[in-house]
Amino acid sequence: MDVSARIEAVYAQIVRRNSGEAEFHQAAREVLQNLGPVLSAHPEYLEARIVERLCEPERQVIFRVPWVDDHGVVQVNRGFRVEFNSALGPYKGGLRFHPSVNLGIVKFLGFEQIFKNALTGLAIGGGKGGADFDPKGRSQAEIMRFCQSFMTELHRHLGEHTDIPAGDIGVGGREIGYLFGQYKRLTNRFEAGVLTGKGLGWGGSHARTEATGYGTVHFAQEMLRTRGQDLADRRVVVSGSGNVAVYAIEKVHALGGRVVACSDSGGYVVDDDGIDLELLKEIKENRRARLSAYAEVRPTATHSVRGSVFDVPCDIALPCATQNELDDQHAVALVKNGTLAVAEGANMPCTPAAVEILREAGVLFGPGKAANAGGVATSALEMRQNASRDSWPFERTASALATVMSDVHTLCRTTADRFGDPDDYALGANAAGFLRVAEAMDAHGVI
Numbered sequence: 001m002d003v004s005a006r007i008e009a010v011y012a013q014i015v016r017r018n019s020g021e022a023e024f025h026q027a028a029r030e031v032l033q034n035l036g037p038v039l040s041a042h043p044e045y046l047e048a049r050i051v052e053r054l055c056e057p058e059r060q061v062i063f064r065v066p067w068v069d070d071h072g073v074v075q076v077n078r079g080f081r082v083e084f085n086s087a088l089g090p091y092k093g094g095l096r097f098h099p100s101v102n103l104g105i106v107k108f109l110g111f112e113q114i115f116k117n118a119l120t121g122l123a124i125g126g127g128k129g130g131a132d133f134d135p136k137g138r139s140q141a142e143i144m145r146f147c148q149s150f151m152t153e154l155h156r157h158l159g160e161h162t163d164i165p166a167g168d169i170g171v172g173g174r175e176i177g178y179l180f181g182q183y184k185r186l187t188n189r190f191e192a193g194v195l196t197g198k199g200l201g202w203g204g205s206h207a208r209t210e211a212t213g214y215g216t217v218h219f220a221q222e223m224l225r226t227r228g229q230d231l232a233d234r235r236v237v238v239s240g241s242g243n244v245a246v247y248a249i250e251k252v253h254a255l256g257g258r259v260v261a262c263s264d265s266g267g268y269v270v271d272d273d274g275i276d277l278e279l280l281k282e283i284k285e286n287r288r289a290r291l292s293a294y295a296e297v298r299p300t301a302t303h304s305v306r307g308s309v310f311d312v313p314c315d316i317a318l319p320c321a322t323q324n325e326l327d328d329q330h331a332v333a334l335v336k337n338g339t340l341a342v343a344e345g346a347n348m349p350c351t352p353a354a355v356e357i358l359r360e361a362g363v364l365f366g367p368g369k370a371a372n373a374g375g376v377a378t379s380a381l382e383m384r385q386n387a388s389r390d391s392w393p394f395e396r397t398a399s400a401l402a403t404v405m406s407d408v409h410t411l412c413r414t415t416a417d418r419f420g421d422p423d424d425y426a427l428g429a430n431a432a433g434f435l436r437v438a439e440a441m442d443a444h445g446v447i
């Protein structure tokens with residue numbers, strides 16, 4: 001059987017075995033379509049059936065999360081942890097609390113995480129988890145009880161050398177605090193390295209909160225540099241207004257660019273004077289309110305529910321909200337408006353059709369598994385500080401993050417060049433991530 005027939009057979013098996021899990025199929029296809037030249041250069045990985053093994057999670061945990069709401073009513077959610085691959089280190093990846101969470105979503109995120117984590121060059125395997133719990137409108141006490149119930153089941157699967165969750169959509173510092181507290185209580189161990197994204201006073205790392213957004217902007221800057229350009233004076237559009245978006249905006253402004261629009265699930269704001277970050281943080285982080293509140297107090301801003309944030313003309317677009325938010329229509333609008341680069345701060349925010357349109361138009365495209373690797377990389381730095389009972393200053397961590405992002409960028413380019421076109425960052429990220437994991441899996445034998 002030739003290489004492409006083997007890859008097609010693997011994909012067909014994925015679709016059969018994981019029926020209805022559209023996002024997982026999409027994420028797998030996106031990687032598999034780049035593996036032809038890699039496997040042709042490494043027939044030993046075909047022989048060892050590395051791809052077949054890589055696409056099957058090592059372990060999947062699904063569990064009931066019962067809790068009592070503020071009205072005394074019993075609620076039942078479903079919790080997940082997909083421990084996908086531990087060839088390079090313990091399973092590592094965030095937890096997502098969102099009503100859309102199901103096994104397919106967690107599997108797609110876990111699959112992406114394997115390659116992303118490999119690209120960082122740090123010793124972390126890939127995993128992901130979460131629950132179909134909707135934190136919107138829930139009180140602090142309800143969130144705490146949910147987190148405690150979730151961890152009561154999950155704790156038996158975790159450990160600083162086994163599986164280390166962190167945040168993702170719907171899980172930030174507050175939730176990590178409740179999850180850590182319950183883990184500590186159940187195990188009677190202050191095992192700092194079992195979760196990342198912790199508070200600075202109890203084992204957290206400086207720059208972890210900022211890391212995903214900052215890292216995405218570093219990556220965009222590196223891509224622009226290959227064309228003799230940079231972010232100074234550029235118009236930037238960011239989708240989302242959560243943790244990734246906020247710190248992407250902060251870094252763009254620090255590098256002299258101007259973010260003129262951002263969004264949430266209720267619409268988007270355009271502010272030609274540049275997004276006022278303090279106001280945005282006050283609204284989204286402190287008040288946990290809708291973005292429309294931003295335009296109510298900022299005279300230069302308008303709020304819109306029609307069209308999309310990607311219709312706003314920009315030089316650089318940073319999709320930082322969620323999967324499949326930037327489709328072919330949006331890509332056409334970006335190309336028409338002369339956008340130079342798109343870097344994914346979220347996981348798989350661009351649809352395959354959108355990626356194709358951007359690539360054909362010569363728009364630089366940084367795939368999430370490379371462009372948003374700064375978050376998990378800084379989690380690995382947090383684990384390093386926990387293991388040595390040390391705490392690094394902000395500057396040391398932030399500069400280590402910048403180095404990791406620049407190394408990821410270089411690795412993607414050189415690997416893409418080896419197997420095709422150096423500007424094809426998706427090819428570079430998939431091939432380089434795969435090679436690191438495949439080498440370790442092959443060395444470990446058939447397990």
Ligand code: GLU
Nearest residue numbers: 093094166167168376379
């Ligand atoms: N959820 C983040 C991601 O998508 C961070 C994971 C982590 O820090 O473990 O990479």
